[in-house]
Amino acid sequence: MQKKAHDDLALKSSVVLKKVKELKKSILDRISKHEVQVPPNAIKVERKHRDVLHKQIHALTEEIFKRILAGEVPEFVYPSRDPKNVIYDDVQDVIFLKQIYRRSSLSSLQSIRKATIMARILDIIHELLEENIHATKREIFYNDVVLFEEQRDSDEALEDIAAMLGVDRWSLRVVASAKGAVIGRLIFKEGDDTIDCTKMGTGGKAITPLIDTVEILDSDAEFILIVEKEAAFIRLAEDRFYDKYPCIIITGKGQADIGTRAFLKLLVKELKLPVFGLVDSDPYGLHILLVYAIGSKRLSYESQFLVSPDIKWLGVRPSDLDKYQILKDVRIPLSARDRDRALQLLEEEFIKARPKYVEEIKIMLKNKEKAEIQALASKGFKFLTQKYLPSKLESGDWI
Numbered sequence: 001m002q003k004k005a006h007d008d009l010a011l012k013s014s015v016v017l018k019k020v021k022e023l024k025k026s027i028l029d030r031i032s033k034h035e036v037q038v039p040p041n042a043i044k045v046e047r048k049h050r051d052v053l054h055k056q057i058h059a060l061t062e063e064i065f066k067r068i069l070a071g072e073v074p075e076f077v078y079p080s081r082d083p084k085n086v087i088y089d090d091v092q093d094v095i096f097l098k099q100i101y102r103r104s105s106l107s108s109l110q111s112i113r114k115a116t117i118m119a120r121i122l123d124i125i126h127e128l129l130e131e132n133i134h135a136t137k138r139e140i141f142y143n144d145v146v147l148f149e150e151q152r153d154s155d156e157a158l159e160d161i162a163a164m165l166g167v168d169r170w171s172l173r174v175v176a177s178a179k180g181a182v183i184g185r186l187i188f189k190e191g192d193d194t195i196d197c198t199k200m201g202t203g204g205k206a207i208t209p210l211i212d213t214v215e216i217l218d219s220d221a222e223f224i225l226i227v228e229k230e231a232a233f234i235r236l237a238e239d240r241f242y243d244k245y246p247c248i249i250i251t252g253k254g255q256a257d258i259g260t261r262a263f264l265k266l267l268v269k270e271l272k273l274p275v276f277g278l279v280d281s282d283p284y285g286l287h288i289l290l291v292y293a294i295g296s297k298r299l300s301y302e303s304q305f306l307v308s309p310d311i312k313w314l315g316v317r318p319s320d321l322d323k324y325q326i327l328k329d330v331r332i333p334l335s336a337r338d339r340d341r342a343l344q345l346l347e348e349e350f351i352k353a354r355p356k357y358v359e360e361i362k363i364m365l366k367n368k369e370k371a372e373i374q375a376l377a378s379k380g381f382k383f384l385t386q387k388y389l390p391s392k393l394e395s396g397d398w399i
Helices: 002-016 018-033 050-069 109-131 137-143 151-165 230-238 258-271 283-294 300-306 318-323 336-347 355-367 373-379 383-395
Strands: 075-079 086-089 094-097 101-105 181-184 187-190 193-196 214-218 223-227 247-251 275-278 312-315
Touching: 002 018, 002 383, 018 383, 050 109, 050 151, 075 109, 075 151, 094 300, 101 109, 109 137, 109 151, 137 151, 151 300, 181 230, 214 258, 223 230, 223 258, 230 247, 230 373, 230 383, 247 258, 258 283, 258 300, 275 283, 283 336, 283 355, 312 383, 318 355, 336 355, 373 383
Parallel strands: 223 247, 223 275, 275 312
Antiparallel strands: 075 101, 086 094, 181 247, 187 193, 187 214
């Protein structure tokens, strides 16, 4: 009896995943060959060895002192990370940072504080490299709270220095606190520890910000599912969705941090699996999905290390609300801010390149409503795992 139930489940899973396997086969060659190439007019960064970066910072510091001794005003010249300077590569479907620069020097009151903060950050990074240790962004802030005043000031300076030195933030030995989580059909090493992600309870395994310590060992997953909300992640984990439909489930618990995005990119590169996104049916949910796929404007100079193109929007899409007869009572009126964000998205080149995304956004605007993933629970607590997702995957209902 138990064997029959197992066989029935395997058969159902095979039927549901038929189109997923077809998608996997169709993108396999593209994923195998695809490496993000930085356009000639964009900022290019690389991952540099500690010794190389240490020498680079030392040389920069010496140059600053020479200018001071010569009676000249030292200055920092670095890429401007203004969102207006982002360029969209429609061939690779990735955003990059254009080669436009700004200056901060000690010659004017307007830029003296910025230059001072950048000099202090360089000093801290130099210390981290010498001691061969990592620090969180929060620790950097507390290292000189009087000067920085607010963490956003030290964070901004960190990004500017990374772009100026032509490196990713890992090269600076600065990380964010662990935020994302993973569960499902995956075994990997993190340092000396072996992690089996099928044995992580309902909370999953925290995704380390030290991505260089991760080594993928084994997986029999057919796809990767990105989930915006931790609540939906817990539902999928508790129902052991990955047992019925072999997959790896990742959540960034809202907007994904760099570690989660880099972890996803590593999985796609090593396992060559299709990726689906499950986000709230609102402009911000779609934005979260797009950051995984094409990059963020704020960190566009690091896109080559963080993006996973070809992510499919599985749900919750605006058209799903009527299609799956989601109760009106659990839908939320679109706010003025939501409407403005949706209209902004329609103006983006990367949205115009996705006609079906345009259709969905227009449905959202026309109906003047949005919904969270949790709204699916109005159809039953297990509607998400037993009806909605299996139906979507079986019919190939993704864009």
